[in-house]
Amino acid sequence: MMFRIEEYTVANTLIEQSIAYMQFVAHPSFQLTDPSTRLEYSYMENRTFHILILKYLHLLTNRACHRTALELAKMLLNLDPTDPLAILFIIDTLALRAREHQWLIDAVDHWSKERNAGFLFNIQFSYAMAHYHVAVKHGGDTSKADDLLQNAMLRFPTILMKLYECANVTPSAKLQAHTLFNNATERMTRNLNDLIFLYAKFTWSKWREPAVFEWLKQNAEALADRYDADPALQERAKVLVNEGLNLFRSWPDEVIRHLCVIKPMSSLLVDGAVPEVTNLVASDPSPPNQGVNRYGYTFGPQGDSRTAAQSTLRELFSSLLPNYAVYAPPDLE
Structure with a gap:
């Protein structure tokens, strides 16, 4: 939402704080620099980290931090070699910008x-x-x-x-x-x-x-x-x-996910050239068919006193952003 209303500084701060928090709560044995480390995208709780890093590397290269962005792209490929976010579509650009x-x-x-x-x-x-x-x-x-x-x-x-x-x-x-x-x-x-x-x-x-x-x-x-x-x-x-x-x-689904993640950043990155991907939610676009929901996460309105407040918030976001949608993923049992 911050990207869509061009509050880029706020959006960048939220992304950095979210990444820092995820690193803070990670298991002590989890080492991003270890080539054998894996963080598979198929597990629902892992996807937010992948999506945040993808957004962050785009922000970094947009600020001319090309080498750091390239290293983050390499890291994502290492965390899940199946390339669920189509890093191969952007990594060559990052390498050219970094003159690697x-x-x-x-x-x-x-x-x-x-x-x-x-x-x-x-x-x-x-x-x-x-x-x-x-x-x-x-x-x-x-x-x-x-x-x-x-x-x-x-x-x-x-x-x-x-x-x-x-x-x-x-x-x-x-x-x-x-x-x-x-x-x-x-x-x-x-x-x-x-x-x-x-x-x-x-x-x-x-x-x-x-x-x-x-x-x-x-x-x-x-x-x-x-x-x-x-x-x-x-x-x-x-x-x-x-x-x-x-x-x-x-x-492919991998390209769809990448486009959906960076679509709100389109004006900042490429003057609006990211094509429209409809009926998808940027927080978890095109979930894998074999996705794993180990902890039984549920999303959407709750049947309690919070429902009215949530409804009001949804109406507010919908008025600000016509493309805003409540995340309601399919049953992944």
Whole structure:
């Protein structure tokens, strides 16, 4: 609620105090820095901690504390390796902002084997940029980065125009008129387009760096020339685009949770670019089907003297926030 009414300082204070309290009441043997520590999201009492850390890392990177935000993202992946909040959707952005390019390359190489992360559009583009920075840093050629970027654009051509749009730069007439990029948005599902636009909003400042932007432009024009001269490449582009459509026809539950958690922060983080996720409650969005309620938590109005006061509060919140909803999770017995 504080985020929605733009009381960002209050919201940040509440999050920090909540995290501190949860650490205070944790078991003495619970060590966040221990690689063997697990805090599974399927257990209802654990979810609030995951959600708070996700909100907090977004706040940190928004304040340019990129390395700390990246470490928190790593911690969440370690606490529950099933990635219930789609950390893989944001961790590449955090790595680019923290300029941890070699770490991102090593991590993606590992995730491509363990998590099929190579299919994710954000990973493909960020991986290419990481290779570019490492090549430039060591004085080598950027041919591998070029190939990676062109393959990523061939599979997800709409990202190029979204990056230009977010960077407030007009593409060259050649790119604007080109078949591959011109109608790319129309060939994508709305769900995929929304996520691509969100990725562009998160990362455009890294792509807008002069040297990186020139590299992006050169590769886009080189790909356009290759596309025009090679019918086989045109057919391959159609196959890759269709594969992307099948992969992202609907949002996975993990992505839905992530979007729902950060939706109230949308104006602060990305100028409102987080897509709307309806009929979900941010305190526990899209609960796991195999969730565990060990302590028999119950939610919603109570049949006692507090009911009238709770009703009044609900009416107040509803008047302030049309999207406010009382949390009433399904029976998890």
